[in-house]
Structures are given as C-alpha cells and as structure tokens.
Amino acid sequence: MSGGTAGGVRTGTAVGRWVLLATVLGSAMAMLDSTVVNVALPRIGRDFGADLAALQWTVNGYLLTLAGLILLGGALGDRYGRRRVFVVGVVWFALASLLCGLAPNPGVLIVARVLQGIGGALLTPGSLALIQASFHPDDRSKAVGLWSGLGGVGAAIGPFLGGWLVDGPGWRWVFLLNVPVAAVCVPVALRHVPESRDPRQHGRFDVPGAVLGATVLALVTYALIDADPLSGAAGVLVGAVFIMLERRRADPLLPPSVFRSRLFTAVNLVTLCVYAAFGGFFFLCALQLQVVVGYSALGAGAALLPTTVLMLLLSGRSGALAQRIGPRLPLTVGPLLCAAGMALMLRVGEGAGYVRDVLPALVVLGLGMVTLVAPLTATVLASVETGRAGLASGINNAAARAAGLLAVAALPLLTGMGPEAYRVPEEFDETFRSAMLICAGLLVAGAVIAWAAVRTPVPREALGAPECRVHCGVASPPLEAARDRPPATEHPTRPAS
Numbered sequence: 001m002s003g004g005t006a007g008g009v010r011t012g013t014a015v016g017r018w019v020l021l022a023t024v025l026g027s028a029m030a031m032l033d034s035t036v037v038n039v040a041l042p043r044i045g046r047d048f049g050a051d052l053a054a055l056q057w058t059v060n061g062y063l064l065t066l067a068g069l070i071l072l073g074g075a076l077g078d079r080y081g082r083r084r085v086f087v088v089g090v091v092w093f094a095l096a097s098l099l100c101g102l103a104p105n106p107g108v109l110i111v112a113r114v115l116q117g118i119g120g121a122l123l124t125p126g127s128l129a130l131i132q133a134s135f136h137p138d139d140r141s142k143a144v145g146l147w148s149g150l151g152g153v154g155a156a157i158g159p160f161l162g163g164w165l166v167d168g169p170g171w172r173w174v175f176l177l178n179v180p181v182a183a184v185c186v187p188v189a190l191r192h193v194p195e196s197r198d199p200r201q202h203g204r205f206d207v208p209g210a211v212l213g214a215t216v217l218a219l220v221t222y223a224l225i226d227a228d229p230l231s232g233a234a235g236v237l238v239g240a241v242f243i244m245l246e247r248r249r250a251d252p253l254l255p256p257s258v259f260r261s262r263l264f265t266a267v268n269l270v271t272l273c274v275y276a277a278f279g280g281f282f283f284l285c286a287l288q289l290q291v292v293v294g295y296s297a298l299g300a301g302a303a304l305l306p307t308t309v310l311m312l313l314l315s316g317r318s319g320a321l322a323q324r325i326g327p328r329l330p331l332t333v334g335p336l337l338c339a340a341g342m343a344l345m346l347r348v349g350e351g352a353g354y355v356r357d358v359l360p361a362l363v364v365l366g367l368g369m370v371t372l373v374a375p376l377t378a379t380v381l382a383s384v385e386t387g388r389a390g391l392a393s394g395i396n397n398a399a400a401r402a403a404g405l406l407a408v409a410a411l412p413l414l415t416g417m418g419p420e421a422y423r424v425p426e427e428f429d430e431t432f433r434s435a436m437l438i439c440a441g442l443l444v445a446g447a448v449i450a451w452a453a454v455r456t457p458v459p460r461e462a463l464g465a466p467e468c469r470v471h472c473g474v475a476s477p478p479l480e481a482a483r484d485r486p487p488a489t490e491h492p493t494r495p496a497s
Helices: 014-048 053-078 084-104 106-134 137-167 172-177 179-191 208-227 227-250 257-262 262-291 297-303 305-325 326-348 354-382 386-415 426-452
Strands: none
Touching: 014 053, 014 084, 014 106, 014 137, 014 172, 014 179, 014 262, 014 354, 053 084, 053 106, 053 386, 084 106, 084 172, 084 179, 106 137, 137 172, 137 297, 137 305, 172 179, 172 305, 208 227, 208 386, 227 257, 227 305, 227 326, 257 262, 257 386, 257 426, 262 297, 262 326, 262 354, 262 426, 297 305, 297 354, 305 326, 305 354, 326 426, 354 386, 386 426
C-alpha cells in the first residue's frame, strides 16, 4: 500500500523517493523519445528502403498526436485522477513503443508513432502534476527541482544513448527500451504514488476541439510533406471550424479569451518562430552529421551533447537573470544567438572537423537556448492571471511542438529536398545549408517580435523563475502546472498494494 497521502509526501522519505522515481521514469520515456529518434533516422531509412517522407512521418506522427492532445491529457488527469491517467499513458506508450520496435515496414512504424504520441499526451502533463499534488507544500519546490534536474540529466545522455543503441543492438532498441522502463514505472506508481484529482474539474471535456485541432495539424502536415494543395485547403477550412467551435463552447480546450493578453500572444508568436527553427534543426542536423560528415549514429548523438549540457548547467541562472533585468532582452538576444549558431552550421559539411566546425556552432546555439527558454516560460506564466498559469503553459508547450511538427514537414519542401536526398551527400548538404538559413531567419523573426512586442511591464513578483528550473528538452518549453492549485484530494480508493 502507499506510504503517503496526496499533498503530504516529504522529500526525505522512502515514499518521496519512490514518487520521484516513478515520475522521472515516466517523463524520461517521452523526453528521450523526442530526441533519440532523430539519431536513428538514417538507419531506419536504410533498413526499410524508405524515402525522406517516411522519415518525416516517423518524427511527425508522434508530434502530431502529442501536440494535438496534450491539453486534453492534462484535463483528463485533473478530473479522473492524475496517477490513473499517468499509468494509462505509461502503459499505452510502452505498448506503442513495442509496436514501433517490431514494425515490419514504414507504414506500421508511422501508425505506431501516432499511437505513441497519444500515450505521451497522457503521461507528459501527469508527471509534473503528480509531483505538485503529492508533495507537502514545504517540500514541493525541492521535489520539482529534483524532478527537473534528474530529467535534465536523462535528456543530456539521450542522444548519446540513442546513438549507442543504433550502432549496437540496432535502432529498434531505441523503442524497445521503453518497455522495461515502463515495467519498473507502473508498479512503483501504483504502489507508492498517492492518487489525486482537482476538485474544480468537471466531466465535460472539449473532445471535438481536440479532434479538430489534431485534424488541422494532420492535414497541413500532409499538405507540406506530399505537396498537396487540396489537403492544405482542407486544413484551413477545418481550422476555421475549430476557431468557431472554441469561441462558442462554454469550456473550450483553447479559450480565445486567454489571447486577449497581448504579452501572452506575443510570447507564443516568439515560441512558434524559435521552436520551428529548433525542430527543423535537430531533425536535419542528425542527418547531416551522418549522411554528409560521415559520423556514426553514436558519433552524431555524442556531437549534440553540448547544447543539452549547457542547458542543464545554466538554465537556472538564466531564469534568475531574467528576474532581475526583465524578459525583453533575453527573449531578443537568445534567438539571435541561436541564429548565429545555425549560421555557423553552414561550415559543417564534408570533411568538417568537430572542434573546428561542429562544436562552435553547437555551443553558440546552446548558449542561445539557455538565454531564451527559462525567461520565455516565466513570461508565459506571468502574462495571464495566476489561475490560468497551467493552461497558459500547456498552450505554450503545445504551440512549440506544433511548430516543430510543421517545420519538419515544410523545410524539405521549401529547400527542394528530394525523396532520396538523404542518400546522396552532395544533394543533402546543399539543401541542408538552405534549411539552416531559413531556420536562422525564423529565429531573427522571433527576436524582432520579442523586441517589438514584449514591452508590457511585468512585475518582478509575477516574473518568477519557472518551477522547472532545469530544462534540457529541445522539443518544447517546460510544462508547468497551475500555481494556485488547491490542496489535492485523495482518491477514495486506496493505492494498489
């Protein structure tokens, strides 16, 4: 049986350590999957004889359902029990991962990745919410710090681990590894994590809104990958229906009223620009390092470590600096540094040296991400009333993932990258350089928006550092829970023994 109740677990106890273990393992599954798969793409393409579109869908199938359903996943946990939905998400994610690892062809792999994203949408918001709801208020900040720090270490080693698996037992183990992780996570969660729910939540959910939102992303993504104008027009039409629905619903998934804050709208525009650039960069960079420079999967994974290590070491200090000087300067300088890093990637081609060419670009990019991410998250939370902080963070997180999804779909089309380009180093190198210029341009646009629009004075007490002080994910900003959550209520049934 559980050794603690919701809202009363202390960090120094055995139960506190079990809760941290379960939540870290669950979030690590989703976080690692968003980074290590990129390293495996060339080998997946080679084994299946797949074209570039199949590799795009391998990445985007997961992002599609994750971005479209992550807000709904958080609401389901608050209503039906955070532990229950978290465990369902972990099991779902593991079964979909097993299907990925056993996939006999690209079609099955893509379907499995779509299913994997549904599991990710259930477990990702629940991980931090369980920390918030389980620990005593006096220990909550420390618990969140430990959770985000341990998650950051996992994210830092993810690409290295992925490369080792691809070069060793094979790319399928990038997915199969999730099964034993889930086998540890689920019983720990059921036995030691207290159940909790939000008493303010009701049983009404905007399922039509979630389905329409995911459909819009699917249609636009298909239009970009397959250069299909009809799908693009259908996506615009469904998007208009989605907006009309959200305006009329009493409890919309994406409340239009939250965008009345000019600061919130501006910061989300910045988010769309910078995370589109990041999503496109990390998708193409893993291919460039292997296809053109000649790295192994392990070498490519290890080469990407500097960005995540810098974020692991410095993201907390960046948040503190933003508290002192305000968000405008970090949100302007950060994207410009990232743009400079991507411009330096133009030097990374055939015969490039790691220390001379690759490392400087990744260090500058990492410093830009350090400067940008924590202030961006803090500004999102400060731009709305306190009671909507969790919603604001969820929208911002979903916007970042959707931006990455669209960038992975659009960049090959915009640069003229053919379906077999990743098999021809000279062709891929040329289009990669064009893509880096586009990504740099997106980052500059983000900096211009931040400088022009993030002018609203933000009180220092509102612009607090995010609770997730350590953040190493490159796919999205950290997902923060609501700041004024009332004491969690324990589920009427006791945790499983």
